[in-house]
Amino acid sequence: MGNRQEILLTGAGGQGLILAAIIMAAAAVNDNKNVVQTQSYGPEARGGASMAGVIIDVDTIEYPKVTKPTVLLCMNQVSFNKYLPKVEPNCVIIADSTFVSGTYSDDYNVQLFPITKSAREIIKKEVVANMLALGVINAATNLVDRQIFKESIFQMAPKGSGELNQEAFDLGYKLFGEGAGQRINLSAESNK
Amino acid sequence: MPESKPVLMQGNEACAVGAINAGVRFYAGYPITPSTEVAEQMAAKLPDLGGVFIQMEDEIASMAAVIGASIGGMRTLTATSGPGFSLKQENLGFAIMAEIPCVIVNVQRMGPSTGVPTAPAQGDVMQARWGTHGDHPIIVFAPSSVYESYYLTIAAVNLSQKLRQPIIVLLDEVIGHMREKVTIPEGKLMVERSSDKTVPADYKPYDEKGITPLVPFGFGHYYHVTGLFHDQYGFPTGDPPQVERALDRIHEKLEKYRDEIVLTNYIGHKEPRVAIVTYGCTVRSARAVVKKAYWQNRMPVGLLSLQTVWPFPAKEVEELAKQADVIIVPEMNMGQLVGEVERYAGSEAKVIPLNRYDGEMISPDQISEEVGRWL
Amino acid sequence: MEQLTQDFLRTKKLPHIWCPGCGNGIVTAALVRAIERTGFEQKDVVIVSGIGCSSRAAGYLNFNTLHTTHGRALAFATGLKMARPELKLFVIMGDGDCSAIGGNHFIHSARRNLDLNAIVVNNHIYGMTGGQHSPLTPTGKKATTAPRGTLEPAFDILELAKGAGATFGAKGTAAQPRQLEQLIQRAANHKGFSVVEALSTCPIAYGRRNKLGGAVDMLKEMKEKSISVERAAKVDESELEGKTLTGVLYSIDAPEYSEEYYKSIGKEIG
Numbered sequence: 071m072g073n074r075q076e077i078l079l080t081g082a083g084g085q086g087l088i089l090a091a092i093i094m095a096a097a098a099v100n101d102n103k104n105v106v107q108t109q110s111y112g113p114e115a116r117g118g119a120s121m122a123g124v125i126i127d128v129d130t131i132e133y134p135k136v137t138k139p140t141v142l143l144c145m146n147q148v149s150f151n152k153y154l155p156k157v158e159p160n161c162v163i164i165a166d167s168t169f170v171s172g173t174y175s176d177d178y179n180v181q182l183f184p185i186t187k188s189a190r191e192i193i194k195k196e197v198v199a200n201m202l203a204l205g206v207i208n209a210a211t212n213l214v215d216r217q218i219f220k221e222s223i224f225q226m227a228p229k230g231s232g233e234l235n236q237e238a239f240d241l242g243y244k245l246f247g248e249g250a251g252q253r254i255n256l257s258a259e260s261n262k
Numbered sequence: 263m264p265e266s267k268p269v270l271m272q273g274n275e276a277c278a279v280g281a282i283n284a285g286v287r288f289y290a291g292y293p294i295t296p297s298t299e300v301a302e303q304m305a306a307k308l309p310d311l312g313g314v315f316i317q318m319e320d321e322i323a324s325m326a327a328v329i330g331a332s333i334g335g336m337r338t339l340t341a342t343s344g345p346g347f348s349l350k351q352e353n354l355g356f357a358i359m360a361e362i363p364c365v366i367v368n369v370q371r372m373g374p375s376t377g378v379p380t381a382p383a384q385g386d387v388m389q390a391r392w393g394t395h396g397d398h399p400i401i402v403f404a405p406s407s408v409y410e411s412y413y414l415t416i417a418a419v420n421l422s423q424k425l426r427q428p429i430i431v432l433l434d435e436v437i438g439h440m441r442e443k444v445t446i447p448e449g450k451l452m453v454e455r456s457s458d459k460t461v462p463a464d465y466k467p468y469d470e471k472g473i474t475p476l477v478p479f480g481f482g483h484y485y486h487v488t489g490l491f492h493d494q495y496g497f498p499t500g501d502p503p504q505v506e507r508a509l510d511r512i513h514e515k516l517e518k519y520r521d522e523i524v525l526t527n528y529i530g531h532k533e534p535r536v537a538i539v540t541y542g543c544t545v546r547s548a549r550a551v552v553k554k555a556y557w558q559n560r561m562p563v564g565l566l567s568l569q570t571v572w573p574f575p576a577k578e579v580e581e582l583a584k585q586a587d588v589i590i591v592p593e594m595n596m597g598q599l600v601g602e603v604e605r606y607a608g609s610e611a612k613v614i615p616l617n618r619y620d621g622e623m624i625s626p627d628q629i630s631e632e633v634g635r636w637l
Numbered sequence: 638m639e640q641l642t643q644d645f646l647r648t649k650k651l652p653h654i655w656c657p658g659c660g661n662g663i664v665t666a667a668l669v670r671a672i673e674r675t676g677f678e679q680k681d682v683v684i685v686s687g688i689g690c691s692s693r694a695a696g697y698l699n700f701n702t703l704h705t706t707h708g709r710a711l712a713f714a715t716g717l718k719m720a721r722p723e724l725k726l727f728v729i730m731g732d733g734d735c736s737a738i739g740g741n742h743f744i745h746s747a748r749r750n751l752d753l754n755a756i757v758v759n760n761h762i763y764g765m766t767g768g769q770h771s772p773l774t775p776t777g778k779k780a781t782t783a784p785r786g787t788l789e790p791a792f793d794i795l796e797l798a799k800g801a802g803a804t805f806g807a808k809g810t811a812a813q814p815r816q817l818e819q820l821i822q823r824a825a826n827h828k829g830f831s832v833v834e835a836l837s838t839c840p841i842a843y844g845r846r847n848k849l850g851g852a853v854d855m856l857k858e859m860k861e862k863s864i865s866v867e868r869a870a871k872v873d874e875s876e877l878e879g880k881t882l883t884g885v886l887y888s889i890d891a892p893e894y895s896e897e898y899y900k901s902i903g904k905e906i907g
Contacts, residue, residue, distance in 0.1 A: 092441060096270040099443045105270065107441040110380075132550035133626050134440050134543075288720055309902040314719045319745035323712035326705065326742075330685075330716025333703060334724070338716075356706050479701035479717065480724050482680040484647075486696055488704035497650060498696060 075213055076136040077124040079203075080153050081145025081166075084120075086200035089226075091122030094204060097214045097222035098126045106134040119148060126213055141211055143203055144170055145185070154178060164206055166199070167251050181210065181250035188241060198238035201227075205242015216243070268445045273411045273437040274341075276444065277367050278303035280415030281339045285452035286365070287313035288336040290327035292320055292346060295379045296435045297369035300341035321349035328364045329357050333487060335478030337419055341367035344386050345376065348393065354428055355394035356489040360496075361426040361468065361512065363476065365418045368430055369438040370542075372621045381621030382435035384542050384594040390430050391572050397509060399516045401523055402430045402572040405437055406545035409444045414525075414569060416451050421522065425515055426473055432571065434594070436543035436623055466494040470507065473515055516573055523570060526578045530556045530564030536636045537586035537611075539579060539603050541568040543623060544592050550626040551633060563633055571599060576606045583607035588636040592616040592624045612636075644679065645669045647699045654693055656764075658844075658852025660811030660837030664758050665694040667814045667835075668727065671821035672700075677725045685714040687739060689731035690765045691758035691837070708739030711746040714753050722752075722895040723907040725825065732759040733771035736792050740772070747801035750829045751894040756821065757794055757832060760839040768842030779846045794834050795886055804829035804889040808882065810836040812860035816883060823885060828893045836863075836881070 077094065079087040088109045095107035109122040123136035139157050144150035144165040150172075157163065159177045168186035183206050189199040201223060208219055223239055224232035271279070278300050281289075289304035301317070308315045314331065318324040321342055328338040342350060347368045357364055370386045372378035386393075390402045403418055405411040411433060418429040465483045467474060477483050486496035491505045499505065516523060530537070530552045538548045545567040555563040566582050568575055579602075583589060589611045591600040600615040607613055616632050618624045646669065655661045672682055682700040686692035688707035695702040701724075705713045714728045735743055735757045746753060762780060763769040770780035770787040773794060777786040795806040805827040809817030817835055824831035838844065838855040849855050866884035869877055899906050 092270070095441055099268055099270045102268075103443075105441075105443050107270070108436075108439065131442070132546045132553065133623070134436065134442070134546060135623055135625075137625070288716070290716055312902060312904045314898070316715070316719055318712065318715070319741050322709060323715070323742055323745070326709045326712035327716030327719070330703070330713035330718075331720035332716075333713075334717045334720030336720045352706055353709065478721070479683055479703075480680055480721055484679075484699050484701060486702045486704065488696070489706060490704070497647075 073129065074125065074127045074131075075141065075211070076139045077126070077141040077143070077207070077213070078136050078139040078153065079122045079124070079143045079145075080149035081120055081143070082148070083118055085145050086197065087120045087145065088122045090200040090204055091124050093201075093223055093226045094124050094214070096226055097219040098124070100222050101214045101218045103128065103214070104131050106131045108134055108136070119152070121149070141207060141213075143207060145199070145203065146170065147172070154180075162210055164203070164210060166203070183245045183250060185242075185245070188245060189238060192241060193234065193238055195234060195238075198235055201235040201238040202242045202245070205239040206246050207242075209243040209246035266446055266448050268443050270441050271408050271412075271444045272299060272439065272441045273405070273408045273433060274299035274369065274439065275303050276408045276412040277341065277415045277431060277433070278307065279446070280412040281365065281419055282307055282311065283451045284337065284416040284419035286337045286339045286419055287311060288328065288331040288338040289314070289340065290316045290318050290324040290331070290338070291340050291342070292318055292324050294321070294343045294346045296371055296438050297341040297343045297346075297367060299438070300367055300369075304339070321346035322353060325350040325353035325366070329353060329360075329362050332362045332364050333476070333479055337423065338364045339367065339419070340364070341369065343369050343371045343379075344373045344389070347386060347389060351393040355396065355398060357428040358394070358398045358400070358512065359489050360487050361476070362428070362487070363422040363426050364428050365415065365422055366428060366430050367415070367433060369433040369435060371435050372619075378621045380435070382543065382594060382623060383619065383621065384434055384544065385598070385619070386432065387571060387593070387595065387598040390432050399427065399513045400430065400572050401427060401516065401570070402432050403525070403569055404432045404541040404571050405569070406542055406567060407437065408440065408442045410569065411437060412444065412446065417525075420452070424473070425519060426476055427515065432542065434542045467496055468492060468494050468508070468511075470494055470511065520573065524573060524575050524578070525569035526575045527567045527569065528564060528582075531562045533562065534564035534586045535562040536588045536590065536633050537563070537582050538565045538590045538592065538629065538633070539568065539582070540565070540592050541571050541599065544594060547624050547626045548592060548629055551629045555630070555633060561637060563637070574599075574602045574606070576602075579603055579606045580610075583610035586611050588612045588614060590614045590616055590629070590632050590636070592618075592629055594618055594624060645672065645699050647697055650697050653697055655690060656841045658838060658840040658855075659690070660760060660839070660856075661691045661694060661758060663811040663814050664691065664756070664817065664835045664837055665697065667809075667817040668694070668729070668756060668821055669698065670818045671825060672727070674818070674822045675725075675825045677825070681723065681725050683717065683724050683726045684729065685710045685717070685726055686729040687731065687734035688765075689734045689763070691731045691760075692729055692734065694729050708734055708737070709742060710734070711739060711742040711753065711755065715746060715749070715751055718751055718753060719895055719898065722899060726752075727754045727756060727825070729756045729758065731764070732757060732761060732773035732794070733763045733769075736772040736794055736797070744797065744801035747798045747803035747830050747832070749894040750802055750804055750891050752828055752896075753830055754821070754824045755830070755832045757834045758837050759794065759834055760837040760843060762839050762843040764839045764842045768846060778843075780843075781846075795832060798830075798832045799887055802830070802891075803832050804891045805831035805885070806834075806887045807832070807885045808834045808836070810859045810863055810883060811838055812856040813863070813883065816865070820885065827888060828896075829889075829891055
């Protein structure tokens with residue numbers, strides 16, 4: 071069962087995390103993997119904290135909930151503070167430096183990227199920050215074949231926005247290639 | 263049968279797609295979490311198929327409209343959750359009494375009352391059995407995956423038509439809302455009713471001899487449909503022998519077709535010392551346990567999963583009890599189906615309830631721990 | 638008339654369950670004659686009813702008949718009409734059935750303007766359960782559950798329907814069965830949600846308790862107190878004091894729901 075990957079996407083309602091999880095899950099299906107996607111549902115998803123989980127495995131997936139994340143995305147400070155203490159040190163943690171700052175234990179493998187800031191400033195569309203995050207995650211973990219992931223984004227994105235979302239995904243790869251911010255507190259100047 | 267490409271699908275969506283593939287062309291409903299996606303799917307899809315989607319003024323009306331449309335000859339579906347299911351109960355009883363086919367999806371959430379509307383639970387097992395008044399037969403399916411949501415809805419639609427009996431598809435929030443990979447087989451999935459055209463001039467919609475097809479209104483057969491006890495033509499009667507006979511008759515049809523109705527699945531050791539009996543999303547946690555304990559470690563453990571919870575699979579549970587010393591019944595409630603397991607297994611095996619009712623799934627670890635205690 | 642009885646009444650199911658002096662028989666007869674006048678094919682006619690004395694009429698009429706649950710007749714009828722818009726539906730309800738337990742379905746049926754013909758048989762009382770007050774019991778009238786007279790105001794059921802969107806409203810009485818027959822016929826020919834309020838008599842559970850005399854007295858008073866809209870237009874306003882207006886009170890052209898729905902999905906009706 072060592073193939074089981076548990077991805078937890080966390081942040082605020084409105085950041086498109088559930089859609090991101092659905093697209094990641096669809097991409098995994100297209101890449102011929104087994105996948106289960108769940109989410110926190112209800113009032114929470116309408117303005118408060120938002121959380122979506124994806125489990126990818128070559129085996130059949132029985133228990134559908136994320137319990138031991140192998141990948142954690144934190145798109146705001148609240149989720150970073152909440153979920154960081156809950157993951158194992160070997161979990162890949164990706165945080166959006168646009169919103170996340172502060173210190174944390176060196177035991178954690180935290181990688182910071184200006185996800186929302188880049189979406190806002192480079193693509194000029196903040197709404198595609200979620201696809202940018204998917205690009206960073208997939209660049210860091212190679213969960214799904216990159217080309218299949220891109221095609222899946224095009225299929226699932228709202229009509230007319232396919233290419234823009236693909237561009238954001240590729241920008242995520244680029245950000246990852248440039249390397250993560252070294253310490254959270256160093257990135258604080260981009261925290262608006 | 264050619265297999266189509268695998269897709270990512272949600273449990274609630276699978277219910278809607280299954281219903282449509284089984285010929286459902288009428289949906290009436292009222293919005294309620296966590297079942298609303300069924301309605302949204304039907305609203306999106308039915309118009310293109312020439313079908314009818316109508317959002318009614320309340321849950322009661324939705325159930326009534328579904329029965330009305332079914333009398334008009336359409337295959338029908340409605341979906342709800344616990345509080346709405348309570349409101350549907352009176353008209354559900356009507357459909358059972360008048361033998362009008364229809365399928366009701368209940369995506370269970372945490373109760374009682376408004377409870378935790380977005381949290382999963384399996385608290386409606388007894389409501390599904392005894393929610394409507396009087397001694398009535400009932401068929402309830404409980405899917406444990408997106409694919410089961412799909413095919414059990416299809417089975418429900420077809421069986422409902424065949425038996426002229428309402429059928430409940432009892433989902434839970436976990437299965438209703440989760441998305442997973444499914445491969446939907448292509449091909450014909452709608453079992454035709456025995457031909458409406460061969461109906462004799464002296465049509466008896468409630469023939470004592472067995473199930474007659476329901477001839478829809480508008481074809482010149484002037485029978486009566488009522489929730490009152492009725493004779494073979496549907497006309498009210500209070501005559502004690504006729505009343506008793508009529509009640510026996512609607513129960514006997516389920517007994518006669520038991521093998522088509524009662525669906526279960528067993529995995530694990532042939533002679534288990536510890537067995538698990540469960541249904542719905544909890545099957546997934548139990549299966550994870552049995553895979554590890556039996557498939558990997560060859561421990562005498564097994565799992566009987568119930569796709570049909572009502573009528574209760576008594577025979578299967580009795581047989582399991584002859585093998586197992588201990589039967590664990592995990593449920594996301596305070597212990598509902600465990601009483602039935604006790605009834606049929608209690609003299610042969612020790613029956614242990616394992617309950618969780620905090621709005622979270624029972625984890626494989628919880629089940630594993632309980633299994634370990636008895637090995 | 639004899640031919641009518643043969644075709645449209647289930648004579649084997651008679652005698653009916655109604656008490657002597659009950660207006661339900663008169664209303665049912667007017668309904669049967671009205672259906673005959675419409676020329677609708679028997680196989681297309683559906684009688685849907687709720688629960689209560691008047692709703693038992695469905696069992697005596699030789700059409701497609703659906704006797705539903707208390708208050709829900711219109712909701713069943715909505716499903717059937719949407720599934721089979723070519724059918725002609727008459728929905729018989731009592732005053733309590735329609736306006737209390739079925740009030741929600743009533744206003745929403747009116748709002749949708751689905752082509753259903755609602756016949757509200759208003760005897761101002763729950764008869765089958767022995768005489769409890771309904772939302773159409775006039776203030777001050779006595780009932781087993783209002784032994785000192787009800788304090789509650791009554792609905793004007795036709796105004797309620799109109800406010801909710803009904804496009805045809807008419808009032809008739811059991812004392813004037815020919816007029817009632819015509820009103821039901823006009824309701825049937827109207828496309829959209831039609832309501833015919835048929836004032837009826839319950840001498841046993843209502844008349845006796847309120848000292849209104851026997852059935853004949855009640856019918857007589859009903860007739861004296863009513864005035865047709867046509868006649869009312871010609872007389873002095875002072876003559877209308879204390880009178881009930883009968884006839885077609887409103888008839889409005891508006892889109893009918895099943896037609897609009899089928900048009901929207903590009904499908905022919907029938």
